[in-house]
Amino acid sequence: MSDTTYGTLLDRPRDEALGAFEIRFVPLDFVVHWRRCGLTADYLGAAMAYAFERREAAAAVLSTVINELVENAVKFSDDKRTEARVSVVHDGDVLCVEAVNLTDAKRAGELHAFAREFEHADPEAMFLERVARTTRPGESASGIGLLVLKKDYDATIGIRVRPVEGGRSEVTVQAVLTSEQVEAR
Amino acid sequence: MKLSGEGYSVDGTPGVAVVRGVLRLESVAAYEAIFTPIRQEMGAAGAYTIDFSGVTLMNSSGIRALANLVLEAKTHDWTLVLKGTLAVPWQRKSLASLGALTPKVKVEIH
DSSP states (O other): OOOEEESOOOOOOGGGOSEEEEEEEOHHHHHHSTHHHHHHHHHHHHHHHTTSSSHHHHHHHHHHHHHHHHHHHHHTOSSTTSOEEEEEEEOSSEEEEEEEEEEOHHHHHHHHHHHHHHHHSOHHHHHHHHHHHHTSTTOOOTTHHHHHHHHHHOOEEEEEEEEOGGGOEEEEEEEEEEHHHHTTO | OEEEETTEEEEEETTEEEEEEEEOOSSTGGGHHHHHHHHHHHHHSSEEEEEEEEEEEEOHHHHHHHHHHHHHHHHHTOEEEEEEOTTSHHIIIIIHHGGGGOTTEEEEEO
8 A cells, every 4th residue: 555645745955944853753752741741842843943033932923833733743653652753844945733643543543544535625614513422422522622723723734644564644734834824914 | 719730720719710831642532631620610610711822732621621611611501701912823723613512611812
């Protein structure tokens, strides 16, 4: 089975970046101490915010976006001891937040189903439908975080699911923001 | 009502809850520690206000938990006011959009 990409994934060489950070982490550490998700996001957001005029707003927006991707990578890693990673790259035009983790066939299948709908849906309508779904017994609604990033922060979301050995998949999620979006203008 | 957790606090007076800090709990279920006491007071009050102006960051689990509370207010015909500030991005963006769930909930962002 080949890679499947939903939306657009940026693939820019990092030697052209104005700023770049990457953190590798073990999801289990973040499960045990959940605040590590927020601490990682706050650090990367604050560090990148120096590149923007409205630094306080940029730090808050970046922290929010990075936190959602880190939390997802932690929650949807099948083996919590296998490393995941988050990176933030700013090339002057756009800022790209990317999280990569490994997951199992069941979660990969759920992600395919979500991403197929997410790629073309009106995010506001899909958000309301998913929220209503959570009030029904036995129903859950993952993907709310990506919907929030798309509808409230105008982030361009790209998702790639790449099958790897052992029936597992490598999941890459990108959120791309312009400077105006980072500064919440 | 007065409660707190790592990074946040809630102070309540009759009809009003003031939430402060950073809300990034690990799941929707974890938010019950905050929203169960608020829900109990909402049911007893004619109208209820939750002031989020002092909450600088909230994750999507929190937004989902808050959306559930909003839908519960709609089901029980409770009057709920959500307050926020334009100065905090998540409030201007996500909190404001929760008003679309039901006209029974008023969102005031100043």
